[in-house]
Every structure is written in C-alpha cells, then in structure tokens.
Amino acid sequence: MKAQMSEAFREGVRDGIRDAMQCGARIAGVLAVAMGMAGAAHAANGDAAAQRLIEAKCGACHLDNGKLTRISEMRKSPEGWDMTVVRMGIWHKVELTPGERQTIVKYLADRQGLAPSESAPYRPLTERRPNMQDTAPDEEMAQMCGRCHSYGRVALQRRDEGEWRKLMHTHLGQFPSAEYSAMGRDRNWWEIARDQLPARLAALYPKDTPAWREWRSAKHRPATGSWVVAGERPGWGAYTGTMKARAAGPDRYEVSYELRFGPGNTVRGQGDAIVYTGYEWRGSAKLGNEDTRSIFALSPDGSRMSGRWFLKGADEIGARFEAVRADDAVKNELVAVTPRMLRNGATTDVTLAGVALDAKVDLGPGIEVVEWLGKSPGELKVRVRVAVDAPEGVRKVVVGGRESAQTVAVFRRFDTVRVEPAFAVARLGGGTVAPMSAQFDAIAFLNGADGKPGTDDDIRLGSVPATWSTEPFDDRARHDEDARYAGHMAPHGQFVPSFGGPNPLRRGGINNVGNLSVIATVADGDQTLNGKGQLMVVAQRWNPTPLR
C-alpha cells in the first residue's frame, strides 16, 4: 500500500511539474503543492531535494522561464546521466559532492531513463564486459560514431531530432579534432553529422516510446529479499551462493553475499546497492578482501537479476552473475549445476543450486545418482556415476519433475580447447593509470555430430584448468621481442602488462606494446591439447569512462 501511494505520489509530482513548467511556475512552488496533497512521504522529500539541487546546480544555464532546457529533452541510462553530470563538472566547473552527483543521477535516471527492452541490447557495454565490441546498424554509423567511442553510448540514449542535432554541435564544438582524425577527414564529417544523422538517430532512438511510457507507469517490485545466485569468474571458476537485500531507503539496499566457488573457497561480503529506473541495480560490496562493484538488471517482473560484478578499479576482472528470487511462488527453480561436464565412466559429485528444490534429480540417460550428499531446498548435492556408454552431448537437468534451462554435458575426452576471449586487449600502466590486465579462460569443446572442430554444432563443455604461456603473434612481434617486454601471464590465465612510456631498450624506443599469442595447454587423460588466442598489449587509456 505504501509503495502504491508512493508511486502515485511520484506520478502526481511528475505531472504537476510538467504542467507547472508549461505555465511557467517555479519547481519549488509546485512541490509545495504536491507535498501538501500527498503528505511528506519519504520519496517525495528526496524528489524535492533533488529538484532543488538540479535547479541550484544546473539552473544557471538550463533553467529558462521555469523550464529545464536540454536536460528534459533526453533519456539515458544511469551511466549516461552520470557521464553527463561529470562532464558538466569538467567543462563548466559545476561543483558537486559525491552525494549530490548521485542524487541528480538517480532523479534523472528514474524519470528519464530507458525501459529494460531499450537497454537490453547493450548490456555487455553497461556491464563493462572486457574485450567486447558492439555493433552499429551500418558502416556509416560505426564510422561516424563508433570510431571514437562504443556505439552503445549512442544507442543508450533517446532524443528527438532537434536534440540529437544539438548533440552534434556539442560534439564538434568540444572535440574539434573529430573532422581531422581518421574516418573523419575522409568525408564531410560535420555536414553529415549536422544534416543527416539527427533524423536517423531520432528514428532509431526517439525520446518518446511505448516501451518507456509503459515502464514509467508500471509499478516495479523492490529487490528486497533473498536470492539464490550463481555465476562464473574467469580464472576462479563457477560459483553458487546467496544474496540477501534489505531495504535501506527508497530504492536503496544493504546487501550480504555468500559465494561458494568450490571446496574451501567461500567468499562472504557486505555491501549496498541502489536501483535506478526501477531495474538498474548498481552495487558496491567488499567480497572477501576485494572491493567490488556490481551492475545487474532486475527482470521486468522482478523475479530475476542478472549482470556482472567486477573489481573496483579493474573492471576487466569480474564474474557473471545470475540470481533468482527465493520466494514462495517459486518451486524447483534450478539456477546452476556444477560441474557441468561429466565424463563417461566416472563418478562425480554434482551440486545443484536453486530455489525450493525437491530432492528428486534426473540428469538424463546413463547418469545414476549413487549417493545423496546434501538435501536442502537451496542446494542439492549428489554423487553420480556416468555409464561408460552414456550418450555424449548436452542434456537438460530435471529437478522435482521440472525441466530447467540448466544443462550438463557428457563426454569421453575433450576434442578441442579454445582460448576465450579469442582476441583480447590489455593496456600498459603508467602515469596516473593502472595497467589493465586481460583474463583468459581455457574452454573444452566436443566436435559435435559432424565430428569437425570449429563448426556450429561444437559442444561447449566449459572452463578447464590450463597452464598458460605467450608467444610472439607474428614475425614482427618476434623481431621486436614483444613477449619479453609486454608483460607476463599469471598462473590462472591473467596477463599482467608492463608499464608504459618509451623503453630505450626497444627498437625505436617504443613502449612495451606487444602482439602476442596466448597459449593454453590442457592435460586431458593421456592427451595434451592446446588452445590459442591473440592478445594486443596497447598504450594506456587516459579517460576511463563508465560507458567506453
């Protein structure tokens, strides 16, 4: 009931402000009326404070006859708004405390954010997945926009044509080299940006959409409660566990985690989180001895959460995260199975994590549960024997009679090993910038029905232990001794790059850049398999941004 009132109240304030702005009234006056109507609810106080703050900090340039210019004409993700607010500090000396910055971003992302369906295609960018390249609708968009920053930065904004055009003016006004740099100087960049792109962008990413109208008016389920979680951290392996979120204010949570990576490696931690726009979870937590940040999205119905958490200050090191809300409505909801590969003829202990799991497990033909090691609603542990003739391949796991999306694969031996990512970038450290490492994983595959490696029907078994090494990628790298200078592989597949700056020991005094092959060597019974990936070790990135 309280939540409903609060939502209705917020709607009232929002509409009130919009109406009032149209007739030229001041925000503060409208708020006083709105507060009188609905009482001084918690959220409303926050809204009023945020509005006063925006008026005070942004109004000098953006308040015109009581109406916010520019700011009210666009929608963005939380990171998009945050980057804008930070830029206003850099460009126009707007001074904000960290708390004020967060208040403004929260207020704007809630009221002028993106619907889940609008942000969904660019989750990898939002989650800061490393070695990710997003795609633009066509080559021109990729070259006009995506040559300097990710294309997703564009696609995570919504504006109408006139406002997109203003953004073009901002671009060349602020970054005049855009028309001199590669793929800018080979065309009339400015004329294309000014005259052609705004209409295209407005058609692709308009300000007003049914998806946003629907999301904005819907009531969103708070994240409060218990969650069963699972994921995989490259270099560490898979984990299952629990997360508990306790309300700590509107859209704010105190969070505790317990992540079980395997025997003897359980990581516990505490943290907090804010949910923006009704579904964009942004958290920070101390997990074990590591400071982490989380970027998750609640599913539209609030029953699931997924995303990525990573180390503070080293976002390339992190883990996938999937969570299912543990509530009474859920039964036999399987979240994770570990391990996910079972060898013919072997006896293996298998853990199944989920919500309200019945102690009734079916792993398919040829896999027999020989012993129950644990039976709790959140976690089942079984010892299974895989028949020598159990059919190879992937099968879905059934718990309590319910078929899940979780799978296990039966195999005799690995057919191939691949290095993931197949192409990675690491960055030298130096100056004020820490090095950016690259985390690799060795993934075992079966050839699948066609018996050929590298085809679509290959079966991905999962991450396997490997020993790691690097080699020069080509003759040039060999000649320049890139493998000697660029950095080194740590035992768990993490490449740690060297420091930047000219190196007088190298040809031409070049810095410690390198072009390397990353080799994973995997022992599988009596065979040894190699996988190979490519790593470019490049110069520092001087402007780390939430959206690359």
Next chain:
Amino acid sequence: MKKLLVALCCVAASASAIAAEYLLTVTRPNTLHVIDPAKREVVRSITIPGDGVPGTITVPKDGKVAYVLTNRMESVVGIDLDSGKQVFRADFSSPGKRIKGFFAAAVSEDGRELYVHQAPVVLGRSEYKVEDTYIAVFDTADGVGAKPRRTFPAPRRISLLAPTGNKDHLLALGWDMYLFNTRSGTIEKTFPIRHWDRPGLGEPDVLAMWGTFEQARALSTPYFVAKTDAAPDSAEAFKAGIAVFDLDTETLKTVEFENAQTAMFSSVVNPAARNEAFLVMNQLSKVDTETGKLIKRVDLEQTFYAVNISGDGKEVYLGGALDKIVIHDAETLEKTGEIMMPGGADQSIGWLRVVKR
C-alpha cells in the same frame, strides 16, 4: 641567454654577408627553442606567455619574429627572436565563442599579415552552435591583443597554410589544395586531391599537420591511396605517394612511389635537389619525385613527426616528438648528430622550422 642575444644580433647585422641558419621548435608546456644546428645545441629557450601547448611555428622571410600557435590552438603569439619578448598576440576565443585554429596558421613573407584558419563554436547558455570556418587575417602591427582585420570563408578541415610567391596568394591544404586570393577573399583555383579524377585510384588520405616549405619553397605532404584496380589483398592495393606544391610556380605534382608499407607523417623537399624529398615517421625515407622511386630508407631510433632540411640540402633535421632532434646526412641518411631539449621537454606535436639570419 644574453650571450645568445648578442650572437643573434651579430648574426643579424651580418645577414647579407653570410646567412646562418637556426632551427626553431617548441616544447611543452609553452617554450620556443632556438637551435644552432651547426653547433648541435639549443642556444636559447624562450617561455611563451600563457598556456600551451605550442605547435605551429611560422616566420616571415626576415626571420625576426616567430609566430606560434598555442593556448590549445586558441592563440597565436609572436615572439621577437632577438629580444625574446612577446610582440604579438591574438587570442581567438571570447567568453561566448570558442575558436580553434587547427595547425593552419601562416605569416606573409613580408611579415605584415598573419593568416589563421579558424573553427568557431558559439557557447550558448545551454547549447553549442558550430559555425562555418573561415580564414582570419591579422595585421601583425596590431601587436598584443590583435583582432582580425578581415575574414573570408574557407572550407572546413584545413590543416596547413602557406604564402606563395604571389604576395596576394595563400595556399591552403585541406581535402584539396585551395589557392586563395587574400585581397578578394576568394578561392582562385582548387587543386584537387580528395576530388582528383585519376582512373584506378581512390581518394587519397592526407594528414598534413607539419608545415616545412621554407627551404625549397615547396609545400609537400605524404599521402596514401587505394589502387582500386588492384586486388584488395595484393601488395599493390595501397600506394604511398607525395604531393608537392611549388609555391613559386603555383603548381601541384603528385606521385606514388611505393606500395604502402610504412606510415609517413610529414615531408620536406630538398632545396639543392628539388627532385628529392625526405619523409619521416619511424623511418627516414628519401624519394625521387621525378621518377617516383624510393631512393633510400633507414630505421630511426624513435618516432619523429616533423622533418626539415638545411639550405644547402646536406643535412636533414628530424623532430616533433619526445625530447630529441636528430640530424641525418641527406646523402647516406646516416645519423650525424643530435640535440636534446632542455630538461627533457616534450616537443609533442611541435613544428620544426628553419630561419636564416
């Protein structure tokens, strides 16, 4: 410092007898250096007033005042090389308008007028508005606080300006080469580069940001171009070439000299053998622009962006990066000397010019 002053004055006094050559370059944060290449030493370092980072250097024929584009491309400062004093300053921007000059600044040969290609953006209360580009003409006699005496429209993305032998003409390099009449403010002739019509060749890529044309009176730049009638994966698919504009005859020559295999950022024509050009980045390359042949190429100890040459055509100077200028023999391309910037100062994207005194 005083010693140099005397030295320069003495040199100036006897200029007609034996003209000595000095190199000029700039380093971060905002310093202009006068270098004696014969002695292999920096003879004077002058702090330019205000913010850096300095880049373009342009000097009239008498070699007395060096005009430096600095203050994040928003000002040209004229420094009297004898006194080390700021004798000219044009700050382009004002609170409501930011104006950048992207490398393209040139002083007339008689030193009276300064031309700057300008890209303005109006800084409105809540939005920016990019305006059309133009060439602003300053009267150098206006000294510190100079404002443009006149302007005339110019295409966007121009990166180099150079006065020609015709005192009313100014050459601008952008997508194409434009010959402006500075009196009428019109383009008298366009020499097509991007818009050339050469069968079997695409649009060339030119990034000319270092102007070195004073010795041979020829503005040159490397370019790279796709050979559209070659198989895309063949060695022939991309060619490297050089464009040379003779500032006295006002004619443009372009020639491809090899399959593209290395990046080259700037070039200079040999005043003593005008068919020879030197191109630089990670290698120093010597090219015959008559025959379209690569004559010689050597690897360099580091990257250099800017190249210039002695008046007798015997020594090639390389700079524009890190804290070093190196000197190579124009015949053998072997290194014959080096000059370190004081305090390891970074030349960044600085130009390298020669003045005769």
